[in-house]
Amino acid sequence: MKNVNAKHIAYHLIFWIAIMLAFAISEWGYRQTLADAIIFELLYLPARLIAVYVNWFVLIPKYLYKNRWLTYFVSLVLLLATMAILHRAFALYWGYPTFFPEWMTEGPKLWKPSRLLQATLIIVSPVAFTTGFKLFMDWYKEKQETEVLRREKIAAELKFLRSQTNPHFLFNTLNSIYGLALERSEKTPSLILKLSDILSYTLYESNTEKVPLTKELALIENILALEKERYEKRVMIDYKAEGEVDGIEIPPLILVPFIENAFKHGLKNEDKTGWIHIRIKSSASQLLFSIENSIASIVDTNSSGGLGLQNIKRRLELLYGDQKRLTIHETKKSFAVNLTINFPEHVT
Numbered sequence: 001m002k003n004v005n006a007k008h009i010a011y012h013l014i015f016w017i018a019i020m021l022a023f024a025i026s027e028w029g030y031r032q033t034l035a036d037a038i039i040f041e042l043l044y045l046p047a048r049l050i051a052v053y054v055n056w057f058v059l060i061p062k063y064l065y066k067n068r069w070l071t072y073f074v075s076l077v078l079l080l081a082t083m084a085i086l087h088r089a090f091a092l093y094w095g096y097p098t099f100f101p102e103w104m105t106e107g108p109k110l111w112k113p114s115r116l117l118q119a120t121l122i123i124v125s126p127v128a129f130t131t132g133f134k135l136f137m138d139w140y141k142e143k144q145e146t147e148v149l150r151r152e153k154i155a156a157e158l159k160f161l162r163s164q165t166n167p168h169f170l171f172n173t174l175n176s177i178y179g180l181a182l183e184r185s186e187k188t189p190s191l192i193l194k195l196s197d198i199l200s201y202t203l204y205e206s207n208t209e210k211v212p213l214t215k216e217l218a219l220i221e222n223i224l225a226l227e228k229e230r231y232e233k234r235v236m237i238d239y240k241a242e243g244e245v246d247g248i249e250i251p252p253l254i255l256v257p258f259i260e261n262a263f264k265h266g267l268k269n270e271d272k273t274g275w276i277h278i279r280i281k282s283s284a285s286q287l288l289f290s291i292e293n294s295i296a297s298i299v300d301t302n303s304s305g306g307l308g309l310q311n312i313k314r315r316l317e318l319l320y321g322d323q324k325r326l327t328i329h330e331t332k333k334s335f336a337v338n339l340t341i342n343f344p345e346h347v348t
Contacts, residue, residue, distance in 0.1 A: 019126050020045065036100075043095040044122055047087035051127050054079055056134055065138075080127070084119040085110070179230075187229050194226045202253065210249035213282060217241055220259060224278075227263050234274065235267055241280040248282055250341070251319055255280075257312040258291050258337050266293035266335065285343055292336040316341075 020041050027037040055076060063072035088110055096103050109115070177191050201219050205211060224237055259278070267274045274294040281288040316324050316339075325340040 016045070016049075019048075019129075023122075023125075039099050043091050043099075044087060044119075046090065047083040047119075047123050048126050051079055051083045051123050052130050055127055056130060060131065060134060076127075080120050080124055081116075083123050084116050087119050087123065088116060177230075191226055191229060194222055194229075198222050198226070205252065207252075209251065211252045213245045213248040213250055213287075216250055216252065216255065217245065217280070219253075220255060220278075220280075223256065223259060227267075231263075231267055231274075234272075235263075236273060236275040237278070238276070239278045241282075243280075243282040244284055245282055248284065248287070248343075250287065251315065254312065254315065254319075255289055255339075257309060258289070258339070261309055262291055262293035262335070266296055272297060287339075287341040287343070289339040289341075290337065292334055295330075295333055295335055 020038070023044075024034065024037040024041045027040055028034050031037040031040060059072055059075050059079070063069075063075060092110060174195075177188060177195060181188050198219060201215065205215065220241075221239075224239055228235065228237055262276050262278075266276065274296065276291065276293045279288070279290045313326065316326060320341055323342045323344060325338075327338045329336045329338075
């Protein structure tokens with residue numbers, strides 16, 4: 001705390017030294033020596049100090065920041081006028097007689113309008129500069145604090161949405177195996193092993209902000225293999241992934257909800273053969289994902305649905321904003337999703 005206060009005091013001292021030297025140099029042309037110019041400016045220092053700090057610590061926070069513009073303006077004018085009068089009295093009755101007695105050929109004329117106006121203008125210069133500086137610094141500080149709060153809010157929301165994804169995925173997958181268990185299917189043990197691999201990923205590797213694309217593709221292939229064994233000839237899966245994958249990272253489980261949705265709403269209650277087409281194309285600058293599925297002929301009126309898609313839409317918006325394009329097209333016979341993600345460092 002002491003170091004911070006010392007640092008602030010040093011900043012203020014440097015500021016006032018710079019201000020006084022700047023004004024003294026500009027005044028030098030009107031005085032015999034630089035020393036006379038410095039003394040002349042130092043006589044203004046008390047009035048400038050009072051005006052600047054009263055404006056900084058009182059008028060701006062009390063009136064300007066509370067949108068009391070008229071009150072602020074009137075108060076500032078009164079402050080400057082008061083400081084001009086006090087400076088004029090200080091200079092005429094002590095400063096000039098002490099340092100510039102040759103100027104006192106006539107008696108002191110305190111209320112001379114032109115001199116009072118001149119004093120006001122000289123005092124207002126640092127007030128105007130520091131007002132602009134304070135407004136900028138406070139705006140920048142508020143902007144930084146707002147950005148920190150925004151990021152913390154987004155991080156908290158993403159963490160919550162990600163925490164919803166795992167149990168939602170687990171719920172759907174267990175439902176798949178449960179149906180086979182009821183049928184005493186011989187596939188149940190192998191499906192449980194696949195589920196174990198999937199859960200290992202979702203529980204232990206998906207708690208980070210991003211994962212390698214290779215791992216996410218491996219997860220998708222495990223899910224497709226699991227669902228293929230479950231539905232057998234009832235589903236035709238056309239899956240293709242191509243392009244660059246090394247060094248590319250994406251948020252975990254960002255594509256899985258679309259695949260879940262395709263199986264859940266396209267095949268869960270289908271008594272005929274359904275189909276799912278999946279295309280993934282990746283490069284260093286972009287990820288293209290598309291999935292299209294047939295729609296079940298029998299609608300499940302008890303299906304809650306919606307959670308996975310709403311979840312992923314929100315995650316995509318928070319993570320990528322304008323850097324992503326998501327389109328969903330539904331007809332009576334098919335449901336299609338197209339997703340494009342432009343990676344930030346390559347957005348043009």
